[in-house]
Amino acid sequence: MTELKNTQPLLELRSLEKHFDLDRGFLETIKFRGGKIVRESRQVHAVNDITLNVDRGEALCVVGESGCGKSTVARLIAGLLTPSSGEIHYDGVRIDNGSRSDIMSLRKKMQMIFQNPYASLNPRMTIQQALEEPVRYHNKSFSKGEVQDKVADVMRSVGVDPSWAKRYPHEFSGGQRQRIAIARALTVDPEFIIADEPISALDVSIQAQVLNLMLEAKNQRGLTYLFITHDLSVVQHFGTRVAVLYLGSVCELAETATLFENPKHPYTRALLSAVPQLKDDHPNHIRLKGEIPTPINLPQGCPFESRCAFANDRCKVEQPKPLLQTDGSIVACHAVEEDRLES
Amino acid sequence: MTLLSVRDLTVKFAMRDQNLTALNKISFDLAKGERLGIVGESGAGKSITGFSLMKLLSHPGFIDSGQILLEGEDLIELSDARMRAIRGNRMAMIFQDPMVTLNPVLTIGQQMVETLRAHRKLSESDAKQISIVKLREVYIPSPEERLDQYPHELSGGMRQRIVIAIALLLDPQLIIADEPTTALDVTIQADIMDLLLELCQSNKVGLILITHDLGVVSQMTERLLVMYAGKIIEAGRTREIINDPQHPYTQGLINALPQQTEPGRPLKQIPGNMPSLSAIPTGCPFNPRCEYALDHCRTTPPEIVRYGNVEVACHEVSRLNAERSEEQGA
Numbered sequence: 001m002t003e004l005k006n007t008q009p010l011l012e013l014r015s016l017e018k019h020f021d022l023d024r025g026f027l028e029t030i031k032f033r034g035g036k037i038v039r040e041s042r043q044v045h046a047v048n049d050i051t052l053n054v055d056r057g058e059a060l061c062v063v064g065e066s067g068c069g070k071s072t073v074a075r076l077i078a079g080l081l082t083p084s085s086g087e088i089h090y091d092g093v094r095i096d097n098g099s100r101s102d103i104m105s106l107r108k109k110m111q112m113i114f115q116n117p118y119a120s121l122n123p124r125m126t127i128q129q130a131l132e133e134p135v136r137y138h139n140k141s142f143s144k145g146e147v148q149d150k151v152a153d154v155m156r157s158v159g160v161d162p163s164w165a166k167r168y169p170h171e172f173s174g175g176q177r178q179r180i181a182i183a184r185a186l187t188v189d190p191e192f193i194i195a196d197e198p199i200s201a202l203d204v205s206i207q208a209q210v211l212n213l214m215l216e217a218k219n220q221r222g223l224t225y226l227f228i229t230h231d232l233s234v235v236q237h238f239g240t241r242v243a244v245l246y247l248g249s250v251c252e253l254a255e256t257a258t259l260f261e262n263p264k265h266p267y268t269r270a271l272l273s274a275v276p277q278l279k280d281d282h283p284n285h286i287r288l289k290g291e292i293p294t295p296i297n298l299p300q301g302c303p304f305e306s307r308c309a310f311a312n313d314r315c316k317v318e319q320p321k322p323l324l325q326t327d328g329s330i331v332a333c334h335a336v337e338e339d340r341l342e343s
Numbered sequence: 344m345t346l347l348s349v350r351d352l353t354v355k356f357a358m359r360d361q362n363l364t365a366l367n368k369i370s371f372d373l374a375k376g377e378r379l380g381i382v383g384e385s386g387a388g389k390s391i392t393g394f395s396l397m398k399l400l401s402h403p404g405f406i407d408s409g410q411i412l413l414e415g416e417d418l419i420e421l422s423d424a425r426m427r428a429i430r431g432n433r434m435a436m437i438f439q440d441p442m443v444t445l446n447p448v449l450t451i452g453q454q455m456v457e458t459l460r461a462h463r464k465l466s467e468s469d470a471k472q473i474s475i476v477k478l479r480e481v482y483i484p485s486p487e488e489r490l491d492q493y494p495h496e497l498s499g500g501m502r503q504r505i506v507i508a509i510a511l512l513l514d515p516q517l518i519i520a521d522e523p524t525t526a527l528d529v530t531i532q533a534d535i536m537d538l539l540l541e542l543c544q545s546n547k548v549g550l551i552l553i554t555h556d557l558g559v560v561s562q563m564t565e566r567l568l569v570m571y572a573g574k575i576i577e578a579g580r581t582r583e584i585i586n587d588p589q590h591p592y593t594q595g596l597i598n599a600l601p602q603q604t605e606p607g608r609p610l611k612q613i614p615g616n617m618p619s620l621s622a623i624p625t626g627c628p629f630n631p632r633c634e635y636a637l638d639h640c641r642t643t644p645p646e647i648v649r650y651g652n653v654e655v656a657c658h659e660v661s662r663l664n665a666e667r668s669e670e671q672g673a
Contacts, residue, residue: 025570065528065529065530065531066528075529091614173386175616176616179463201386203385203555204384204555204596204599204600204615205384205595205599205612205613206595206616207599207608208600208601208612208613209613209614210612211601211610212609212610212612215607215609216609218587230528230529232529233600233602236601236606237602237604237606237607237610238601238606238607252532256606256608257438270355270530271529271530273533274530274532274533274555275529276532276533276536276558276559276561276562277558277561277562277602278558278561278585278597278600278602279401279561279585279586281402285532285533285537286529287533287537290376291498291500291501291531292498292528316454322455325559
C-alpha cells in the first residue's frame with residue numbers, strides 16, 4: 001500500500017526554470033558600452049533548475065529569504081506563470097503546457113491561499129458571493145440550494161458563522177479574512193493546496209488559530225500542502241519535509257526532523273541559527289558575510305559562494321549538484337561533498 | 344539613574360462622537376543605558392506609546408494626561424521648538440520600514456549632514472566626516488561612496504543600518520525602535536539586532552524596543568512590558584516573564600508559539616481577537632478571551648500590582664499561580 005503511494009508523487013517538478021526579462025522592448029535592449037552601441041538584455045533568474053517531488057498527504061515546506069524564488073515556484077505550479085523551461089507533472093500528467101481550460105479544470109484539485117487576506121478577497125463581493133463562485137464554476141450540476149449548503153458547511157468548518165455570509169470582507173478582522181480565504185480554497189474539495197505565506201500577515205495568537213485550522217483540514221480531508229514560508233518555527237511544526245531555497249536553487253531538501261537536528265548546508269545552518277530563540281540567553285548565530293546577491297547576473301559557481309565561510313576555488317567556478325546524503329537528505333554543496341565542514 | 348519616567352500617560356483619539364482611549368494610564372521607568380522591550384499584538388498600543396514619547400502623535404490622536412519625564416523634564420509641557428531640539432538629539436526613533444523613513448530624493452549624505460547641522464554648528468565638511476565615522480560604526484562598507492548614493496541604490500539591510508547611523512548621529516541617550524527588523528529577512532534581522540545591542544552597550548544608550556516577536560525581545564532586552572488593549576498588563580525582568588509568565592494573556596502569547604508545541608499537534612491558541620478601541624470590554628480588557636475569567640473580571644478592571652518579582656494586572660493571579668504549582672507538583 002505504502003509502496004503504491006510512493007511510486008506516483010502527486011506533484012513533480014523537473015528541472016524547472018523561470019527567467020523574467022528586465023529589458024522588454026527593443027529600445028530597452030540597446031546599451032552604450034565602451035564607446036559602442038550594443039544589444040543586451042538582462043534577465044532575472046528567479047528559479048534555476050529545481051527538481052522536487054511532493055508526495056500525497058505530505059506538507060512540503062519551502063523556506064528561504066526574500067528574493068529566493070519561493071513565491072515564483074508557487075505561482076509556476078498554480079499555473080499563474082509559465083516556466084521558461086522544465087516540466088511540471090501533476091498526478092502523472094504534464095500541466096505546464098496545458099490550455100486555459102485544462103488549467104481551469106485543474107483548479108478544482110489544486111487551490112492556492114495567498115499571504116495578504118486584505119488583497120485576496122474582492123472588496124465588492126459579499127462572503128457568500130466570493131465563496132459560491134468557485135463552487136458554481138466547478139460543479140455546474142449543483143442546484144442553488146446545494147451550492148448554499150456547501151458554502152455554509154465549509155464556513156462552519158473554518159469557524160466562521162454562516163449567518164455572516166451577507167457581510168463584506170472589510171467587516172472582518174485579518175484572522176477571519178484568512179479563514180474565509182481558506183474556506184474559499186476548500187469549497188471545491190481540492191486535494192492539493194499551495195499556501196504562500198498564509199500566516200505572515202497575522203498576529204501571533206491569530207497565527208496559531210489559522211495554523212491549527214490548516215492542520216485540521218489536512219488531517220480531516222487528507223490534503224497535501226506546498227507551504228511557502230520564511231518562518232522556520234512554523235516549518236518545524238507544520239512540515240513533513242523542507243526545501244531550503246537560495247537564489248532560486250534548492251540548497252537542501254530533507255525530512256523536517258532531520259533538517260532541524262542536523263542541518264548540513266552552510267546556508268541552512270546560518271538560517272537556523274539566526275532565528276531568535278525564546279529561552280536562549282546567548283544567541284550564537286552564524287554571521288553571514290554581505291547580503292543576497294542580485295539574481296540578475298548569477299554567479300557561475302555556487303550561488304551561496306559569496307557569503308559562505310567554507311567557499312574555496314571550486315565553489316567559485318562549479319555549481320554544486322544536489323547529492324543524496326546517508327540520512328536521506330539532499331544537499332547541494334561542494335564542502336559537504338568533500339567533507340570539509342566540521343559538524 | 345532614571346533616564347525616562349512615564350507616569351499615567353493617557354492618549355486618546357478624538358472621533359466624531361466620542362474620544363477613544365488608545366493608551367490607558369501607562370507608567371514605567373527606564374534607567375540610563377537600560378534596554379526595555381514592549382510586546383503586544385496589533386492594536387495593543389505599543390506603537391502609539393513610541394509615538395507619544397517622541398510627541399509625534401498627529402491628529403486625531405492627542406496626549407490627554409500624564410507625564411513623560413526625560414531626566415526630570417516633562418516633555419508634555421515643552422513647546423514644539425524645544426521638543427524639536429530634543430528629538431533626534433537626545434532621543435531618536437527607528438521605524439519599521441527604512442524605505443519610508445529615508446527621503447528618496449536626497450542622498451544619504453545630504454540627509455545625514457542636514458540632521459547634524461540642524462542641531463549643531465558644524466561646517467559641511469565636518470558634518471560629512473562625522474557621518475562617515477557613524478556609517479563605519481554600523482559596518483557600512485566604503486562609507487565615503489555611500490554618502491553620494493540614494494536610498495533606492497541600497498539593499499533593505501543596508502538602509503536600516505543607515506537609519507540606525509542617523510539615529511546615532513547626535514549621540515542620543517535614548518533610542519526608540521519600532522519593529523526595526525520586521526520588514527527584513529531573518530539573517531539580516533540577526534545582524535541588525537547584534538548591531539543595535541552592541542551600539543547600545545558600548546555607548547550606554549537606552550533602548551525601547553517595540554516588537555511583536557517574543558524571541559527578539561528575549562534576546563535583546565533586560566526588562567519587558569506586555570501590552571493589551573492600551574494597558575500594560577505585565578511588567579518585569581524579561582527572563583522572568585518569558586520563563587514564568589503570570590498574566591493569562593502573556594501565557595497565551597508564549598504558548599501559542601509553534602516551538603512550544605510538539606510538531607504536528609494542535610497549537611494552543613488564544614480564542615477571539617484583540618478588541619477594537621471603540622469596544623474595549625468592561626472590567627479586565629482580556630476577560631472575553633480568558634479561560635479563567637470570573638464575575639468580578641467582567642465588572643472591575645484590575646490594577647497593575649506587584650506580584651513576586653513582576654507587576655501584573657490580573658485579579659486572579661495568585662489563585663492561578665497556586666493552581667499551576669499544584670499541577671506541577673502533582
